[in-house]
């Protein structure tokens with residue numbers, strides 16, 4: 610088990626690269642604490658797999674160091690890093706039984722006999738594989754095989770960390786739910802550092818204590834799911850997390866006032882806005898309410914989506930698309946409407962990055 614640190618790490622697949630655009634991973638310093646459950650979340654091509662491969666030792670970074678418990682492992686191959694990995698597709702030996710498959714990583718490390726058997730049974734129990742232990746892997750479904758792969762990743766008690774690269778891709782949607790919460794329970798039971806790569810926000814938010822959101826080769830925010838929701842540090846985080854994502858609108862800020870969409874709103878903080886930067890405000894649909902015309906900012910209603918338990922208004926505000934909650938009491942909704950924002954939940958961004966503001 611280990612604390613993992615990346616120190617001044619950057620990676621380019623182009624030898625001798627110097628332009629920021631040539632780097633799949635831009636310079637970063639990051640720490641994963643021992644025993645944490647982390648998700649690396651981001652869209653395709655943002656650098657998740659590159660980062661995971663650097664931690665596992667499949668890839669040597671072009672700059673910086675990887676430290677496990679303070680020890681520099683940058684030059685060490687995967688076998689010497691004491692890492693377990695679970696990939697998108699099952700890695701199982703078809704001719705072996707489920708029991709033999711689960712015991713394989715232990716045998717490889719010289720663990721056998723009663724202790725190994727006990728560990729295999731414990732992991733099989735946690736994954737609901739106890740009834741299948743003596744079956745050959747060959748005849749099992751893709752779901753069951755991927756469960757074995759998860760088990761093989763989880764079975765060694767001595768690993769520094771377990772790395773999961775989109776492990777539920779091949780799993781049936783129904784079973785996905787079950788395995789997701791199972792992995793969370795396993796993390797609690799096993800007290801091991803887990804890093805889970807995904808582009809699916811639901812997977813990231815249900816599994817991880819800390820979600821690291823990646824965008825264009827950088828981690829733009831690392832935080833608890835509620836922090837990412839309530840205080841996105843980057844407009845990308847606001848957009849990528851939440852459904853629908855955060856509304857982002859161009860704004861002009863003067864102190865604690867924002868001019869936006871032809872109207873003016875009061876902010877809960879005061880800002881010194883740097884000149885020459887792209888200034889925007891961001892507010893989640895959950896903190897914006899549709900109101901009768903004349904209240905708040907003027908908007909045009911394009912449609913109302915009925916989400917079952919709530920209604921969501923799809924609007925145009927200052928020419929931009931905007932989503933707002935519809936209060937239950939609001940009945941007659943015409944084309945013209947107002948939008949009232951929860952002041953404390955309106956954030957200000959300069960070139961995509963959140964500004965702190967003064968109280």
Ligand SMILES: Nc1ncnc2c1ncn2[C@@H]1O[C@H](COP(=O)(O)OP(=O)(O)OP(=O)(O)O)[C@@H](O)[C@H]1O
Pocket residue numbers: 622633651652653654655656657658659660808
């Ligand atoms: N072997 C390689 N050689 C050159 N460029 C690469 C290589 N592997 C990845 N890249 C580039 O590095 C960037 C990051 O890729 P990476 O696979 O790490 O992203 P990702 O977030 O894991 O995406 P995905 O979810 O699609 O796997 C991309 O621009 C990609 O094209």
